[in-house]
């Protein structure tokens with residue numbers, strides 16, 4: 001029996017996602033043995049600075065992709081959100097399993113709802129996408145950068161000066177945190193999720209036909225369509241996790257319904273557009289075209305120059 005080596009970042013979330021997916025493969029009757037190999041990425045090492053400042057697309061994936069090229073591992077389970085919109089030559093996404101909750105979770109001390117936060121309350125996030133959208137609703141809030149994995153951030157809410165923090169619901173749910181830690185789930189209208197948020201990407205070598213055949217069986221059609229619309233948008237806008245960009249799609253009766261958003265970091269300028277199409281890429285690209293015509297592409301380039309990324 002072929003032994004498949006699965007690469008994973010060392011964080012609890014990465015390992016949980018990896019083991020969850022291996023279980024799915026076993027349940028589907030995949031004819032393999034599995035072994036997990038832990039890999040430390042640059043993104044895991046730099047935990048003390050604002051992510052948008054260290055820059056570089058694919059901060060969490062580069063070392064893993066090298067291990068794929070070197071055949072040290074056969075596939076890796078990534079958060080789709082951490083994947084650059086273009087994969088390097090020779091590597092492919094072999095499977096997109098069903099999406100977890102794509103929303104952002106708002107967690108405050110004392111369970112005060114977001115709109116009930118006192119004036120000037122301090123909210124912890126290191127994402128320009130989240131901070132821009134929070135400031136649209138509550139321009140009075142103070143955004144304070146916060147880094148670290150899910151457990152660290154929840155601990156910081158208790159011990160440091162934050163009134164609230166925002167985390168991806170998917171990470172909390174996969175780690176088994178119960179719904180009661182969450183004060184409220186922000187609606188996708190109020191806080192449009194990051195492209196790919198809540199979804200996983202199984203990355204492998206494009207020439208590994210045997211593995212690709214097994215992985216393909218576990219792809220979830222609706223998630224595949226939604227993610228392709230979102231990533232087509234991200235790519236067309238030259239977006240990434242360093243700039244305030246959001247994109248979220250659902251599938252209704254086979255049609256992809258996609259909303260894209262680009263904002264300035266201070267939320268002074270906000271561009272938002274919706275499109276629906278049977279072709280996922282078309283839905284994403286149409287929104288990108290409209291927003292670019294309105295000035296959103298230039299805004300992203302401006303943000304990149306300002307942040308030097």
Ligand SMILES: NCc1[nH]cc(CCC(=O)O)c1CC(=O)O
Nearest residue numbers: 079081167168170171197198199
């Ligand atoms: N930015 C890091 C990251 N990448 C994926 C997740 C959570 C899981 C997901 O969105 O799929 C997180 C943490 C967070 O944003 O709270």
